[in-house]
Amino acid sequence: MSATREKGAKVESATASRDGTRIAFEKYGNGPAVILVSSALADRSDAKKLAGLLAEHFTVVNYDRRGRGASADGAAYAVEREIEDIAALIDHVGGSASVFGSSSGAVLALRAAAAGLGVDRLALYEPPFSVAGDDFGPPPGFAERIEALLAQDRRGEAVKEFMVKAQGMSAVMVGWMRLMPGVWSSLKGLAHTLPYDIAVMGDTQQGKPLSPEPWSAASVPTLVLTGSKSPAGFQRAARALTGVLPDASHRTLNGLNHGAVVMAPKKLAPELIGFLRG
Structure with missing residues (x-):
């Protein structure tokens, strides 16, 4: 230590x-x-x-x-x-x-x-x-989609997918965030941990x-x-x-x-x- x-x-x-x-x-x-x-x-x-x-x-x-x-x-x-x-x-x-x-x-x-x-x-x-049933939640196959984007090193797209599909953020707002280089680079730097949070949530976002x-x-x-x-x-x-x-x-x-x-x-x-x- x-x-x-x-x-x-x-x-x-x-x-x-x-x-x-x-x-x-x-x-x-x-x-x-x-x-x-x-x-x-x-x-x-x-x-x-x-x-x-x-x-x-x-x-x-x-x-x-x-x-x-x-x-x-x-x-x-x-x-x-x-x-x-x-x-x-x-x-x-x-x-x-x-x-x-x-x-x-x-x-x-x-x-x-x-x-x-x-x-x-x-x-x-x-x-x-x-x-x-009408609560927001990511679509079926979302975890696999994020994993695929990360495997292709498409980190920015993985971040955008998570923000839009898992957090309900508008694509326009994500677009504005892309114009903030320090913020966007930091988010991309953490993109590889997205599967960790998806795993933490487990099956709790299915509207049940x-x-x-x-x-x-x-x-x-x-x-x-x-x-x-x-x-x-x-x-x-x-x-x-x-x-x-x-x-x-x-x-x-x-x-x-x-x-x-x-x-x-x-x-x-x-x-x-x-x-x-x-």
Whole structure:
């Protein structure tokens, strides 16, 4: 393990996951530990402002999921490896921590809690389950389509396909993003991790009622947050999830949308602080 000082972060360090993969993180603040789990096409930079706000009350671990940023990648991907990454971070901070995740990162955080890791409290922002027939979800064969594009090194097309078909973004908006070189190059740089988030979501985006299993095994206090400006499907997903979890509540935050972690951390932080402090 190594550690170096970095402007804006208390400590930058790394730990080894169970399979030996190096998982890099920044650690901020003092107090009870909170681990932040990023969404698809994101690394720890997305949550840096949120981490700074939370660090006034907690020891915040903001990490790069495997294959992203400064973290290494394993020889073969499995969702279980990402759960082991979170386990390694929990061990690093003393054996227990609260966990916050956004979008598919929320589902990964939920899977970690359901696997029995030492999670104290769980906060989830807009897990993208599709629980009704008219909810948005990727089309059949989507995973295979993304894999094919990546195999052909068509990374930009894979990103566009994911944004339009899995996130419901308009092609026009994606076109505008292509005109932002720094943003687009960063997204393309993370394109190879798209299959990871597709695997994390599993069969939960088919417009079917949410099964209690495996989610009900996550028995820790849980807060599911949604934004009032997000599509109605996120509200339905949140209500469905709170209905199958043993100890969960749902709150809708006025004026926020699916990008709240990056776009509105100052509005998101107070809700998280209140819940995570118990």
